[in-house]
Amino acid sequence: MSVNDKIVSDFVNNQIEFVTTVPCKQLAGVIDQVDANDSIYHIPSNKEDEGIGLCAGAFMGGKRSAIIMQNTAIGVTINTLVTLTQYYRMPLPMLISYRGELREPVACQAEMAVHTKALLNQLNIPTYHFHKEEDVEELDAILKYTFMCNKPVAILTDASFWGGY
């Protein structure tokens, strides 16, 4: 099973039925799979904080939700994560492409990469880092953990995990 198949299958097996995405080149394959899956309502967002708002609404409407986005989005979603997702105690799996890590060809991406874990740490957001392909085996447990504790949880996925940029 490909990594993309495994991720979407774990989403579906954990009853995630509402997924919002803001694209990243590394995430193109998984976004295609989300879009193609009949069990998931895929709603592309124009900005990541908008997406987190949509996810909050879907959760309150009774559907488990998730967001797929790039790590640069941490910069634009801090207020939303703190005053919406955390303040109202809502679960939110965040599958995040970790741009600016090893094998990154675009220098500017390293600028946000060096802040990514520090910011997530400052926000007390449980953070997992997928570096090797087999790390995806933990996704199912991470999703169960997220819906157990009602918190936003970050899954950082770097270029090595995706098999290169």
Place this chain on the structure above:
Amino acid sequence: MIRSEVLKSLLPVISDQFVVCNIGLPSQELHMMDDQPTNFYMLGTMGLSSSIGLGVALAQGQKVISIDGDGSVLTNFGTLPTIANNVADNYILFIVDNGSYGSTGDQPTYAGQKTSLTEVARACGCENVVECQAEDASRVMQEALDSDKMTVIVCKCESGNIKVPVITMDPVVIRDRFMKELAARNA
């Protein structure tokens, strides 16, 4: 009419509906006038009332009204194309357009100047966009509810505020009672 008077005029129509209400004074006014479990008050995160409301509407069958403001829609402008392209006929976006950032001291917004949110919403692809004057808000809202069509209402009103207490209710209580009422109605 100012926003608080518009909200008061809407109460007979929206009191029994699920409402996601914008941060600051709109939520405080609704809370003071008609607090109930069907109201979700935003205590933070300016701009996301429309997104949260659309998420609720897409996830289940009950009607959902987002009460938003012109300033907040400008803050989260990307919401209008998302709404237009994800049609939920149980969703109404009601924009109180008083041309100002009311909660922060009535600073003017661009919506009170050259920018028409009505035309922007139409250009984004929203199919049922109604612009109305404050005096007609209640009738237009009732018509939107009766139509069973996703509707964006831009309600032009005057700028101005009344004194209202802040909301001291715990956010988890607000969220929990909203979810329980929604689940009960869907049962």
